[in-house]
Amino acid sequence: MDYDVIIVGASIAGCTAAIEYGRAGLRVALLERHRSPQAHKTLCGHFILGGTHDVLRRLGFWQPMLDRGAAVTTGLGVWTGSGWIVPTPGNGVPPAISLRRSKLDPLLREIAAATPGVDLLMGHRVTGLAETGVVTDAGTRLHARLVVGADGHHSTVARLAGVGEDVAPNERFLFWTYYEGALMNGPGDGQVWQLDPDVAVCIQAGDGLTLVGVFPAKHRLAEFTEDRAAAFDRFVARLPGGPSLSGARQVSNLIGTTDYPCVRRDPTPRPWLALIGDAATASDPVPAVGCGWAFRSAAWLAEATTGPLRDGGDLRPALRQYRRAHRFIDRYDDLGRQDALARPPAALRRVIRAAGVTDPWIARRLAMFGMRAAAPSVLLNPKVVVRALLRSRLAG
Ligand SMILES: Cc1cc2nc3c(=O)[nH]c(=O)nc-3n(C[C@H](O)[C@H](O)[C@H](O)COP(=O)(O)OP(=O)(O)OC[C@H]3O[C@@H](n4cnc5c(N)ncnc54)[C@H](O)[C@@H]3O)c2cc1C
Structure with missing residues (x-):
């Protein structure tokens, strides 16, 4: 044929x-x-990043996804060691969708x-x-x-x-699960924790469910091998401004992989x-x-x-x-x-992230980068670096 x-x-x-x-x-x-x-x-x-929003709309997929119960995330709060980067409504960063x-x-x-x-x-x-x-x-x-x-x-x-x-190589592993009735406590309508080198997320998964995920560096694998569920719960309980799960119902087993x-x-x-x-x-x-x-x-x-x-x-x-x-x-x-090597972030990256906590202009660029809504140069350019360094000097 x-x-x-x-x-x-x-x-x-x-x-x-x-x-x-x-x-x-x-x-x-x-x-x-x-x-x-x-x-x-x-x-x-x-979790489909905002950089795909235009394509999904043009293809005519966005509305059918919503009709099937997808959740839209308009702004992620990002925890950095220096505090939260709070999303600003209407800052032009395209929304993410999850189905x-x-x-x-x-x-x-x-x-x-x-x-x-x-x-x-x-x-x-x-x-x-x-x-x-x-x-x-x-x-x-x-x-x-x-x-x-x-x-x-x-x-x-x-x-x-x-x-x-x-x-x-990928030097992190991943586990997540879904909750009904979880309460988010961080800013935005979803959160990411940059814990260097570990990462965690709490996002709307559609149909009223919340996905809570942990992505630790592999040196913590032994802890999770011993008792995966307990290690996961401990990890989530220690997240600064993490979700309240005491009144929530976990509706799936832990899903994930130890090597990807x-x-x-x-x-x-x-x-x-x-x-x-x-x-x-x-x-x-x-x-x-x-x-x-x-x-x-x-x-x-x-x-x-x-x-x-x-x-x-x-x-x-x-x-x-x-x-x-x-x-x-x-x-x-x-x-x-x-x-993915899960090494400590370069000093400059830490400075840019810290500047995003107090500077909405840099926060927006961090969000555009995170949502893959523009080429990496939206963040990795001399203007952002100079502005972040100046902020860091002013901060002390
Ligand atoms: C742990 C984990 C978490 C992830 N989380 C996210 C996330 O939150 N957000 C995100 O954007 N991405 C995430 N991803 C990545 C995402 O799942 C993939 O990038 C995406 O599925 C790729 O889509 P695809 O259509 O290229 O391939 P796939 O979805 O893998 O589809 C391949 C298709 O090909 C078929 N196929 C394979 N071999 C044959 C064959 N020989 N003949 C006929 N058919 C065949 C398969 O059955 C399948 O239907 C995650 C990945 C992993 C591993």
């Missing part, structure tokens, strides 16, 4: 790309190894399946690759000019194509193959960037390649355009990999 595009993996990245291509009039095969459209990723905190994957993944598949031109093929695991297409475990052969690997962190497509991996290295692959490894989402960049989960990267990289790829796929033009310049757009992610991923 012939298609314009074959997409392997019907989760965030794959569904997004399929929907974009289908809406542009292309014929798309969207293959997913799971049989049930309700299948979803469980290892995900599903559990048990709802998000089926919703995206529903939209994809209803898009003309998209054949959503559930229960099709890709096991072989050829320049003009893929082979599934049932022996089905499909052909297309472009194959897209949207098959996640362990990308089979990338492995089958012999694409190299750049793996970097960062993986990066060339997003355009062959003239007929592109990788999107985690298949291209599986970043450190702590700053909650992955879902946003999946939506955004899928949209960038579709935007770059739709023209040549429709009119039979050369795909190579289009893939180079996608590669250039992907540098936005690469730059943040470089910084994320340094942070």
Whole structure:
């Protein structure tokens, strides 16, 4: 069977790309190894940073996500050793959104399946690759000019194509759980604690639930191995301005992982193959960037390649355009990999963070950076550094 595009993996990245291509009039095969459209990723905190807000609105996903119970976060309070950075309402930082994957993944598949031109093929695991297409475990052969690997962190497509991996260590581990009736005590409608090197979060998870998560450095692993639940409760109880949980009901077990290295692959490894989402960049989960990267990289790829796929033009310049757009992610991923080493923060970083406590101009830039709503230069530039240093000198 012939298609314009074959997409392997019907989760965030794959569904997004399929929907974009289908809406542009292309014929798309969207293959997913799971049989049930309700299948979803469980290892995900599903907090989608504000930098993705515009893309979600443009794609028409924002309102359906709200209709399924998503929570919107307009401003995070950030605890630093020097006090809270309090979000200022109306400061132009785009809102984040959170919808559990048990709802998000089926919703995206529903939209994809209803898009003309998209054949959503559930229960099709890709096991072989050829320049003009893929082979599934049932022996089905499909052909297309472009194959897209949207098959996640362990990308089979990338492995089958012999694409190299750049793996970097992650020196933190992660556990979180959900509460009904939790009361937030910190500023904003969600909080992050930068405890250097540990990190913790308390965010609205949708449907009235609150997600409380801890991301300690690995030297604390033994403590959590001994009694995970007790170590988690102790950690949360000691958070300055942490949530009140005494009247709350914990509605899930602890979810998490003790090791999650960062993986990066060339997003355009062959003239007929592109990788999107985690298949291209599986970043450190702590700053909650992955879902946003999946939506955004899928949209960038579709935007770059739709023209040549429709009119039979050369795909190579289009893939180079996608590669250039992907540098936005690469730059943040470089910084994320340094942070994932869980080393004490550089003095300058501490100074900028401390300045954010008293200076709303710097606080806004910290928030734009944290929400991945602008390139890293929104924060990492000489103007911010000089202003932060002056504040630090004035403070004493
Ligand atoms: C502990 C943890 C917490 C996280 N928390 C957050 C967070 O709060 N916010 C955030 O933005 N990101 C978070 N992330 C990252 C986020 O989960 C991922 O970045 C995101 O799921 C990537 O989406 P994707 O569509 O690229 O891949 P995936 O969601 O992994 O989807 C890949 C799809 O491909 C299918 N597939 C795989 N192999 C094949 C095959 N051979 N044939 C057919 N189909 C196949 C899979 O079944 C799956 O449906 C977290 C990650 C971890 C590990």
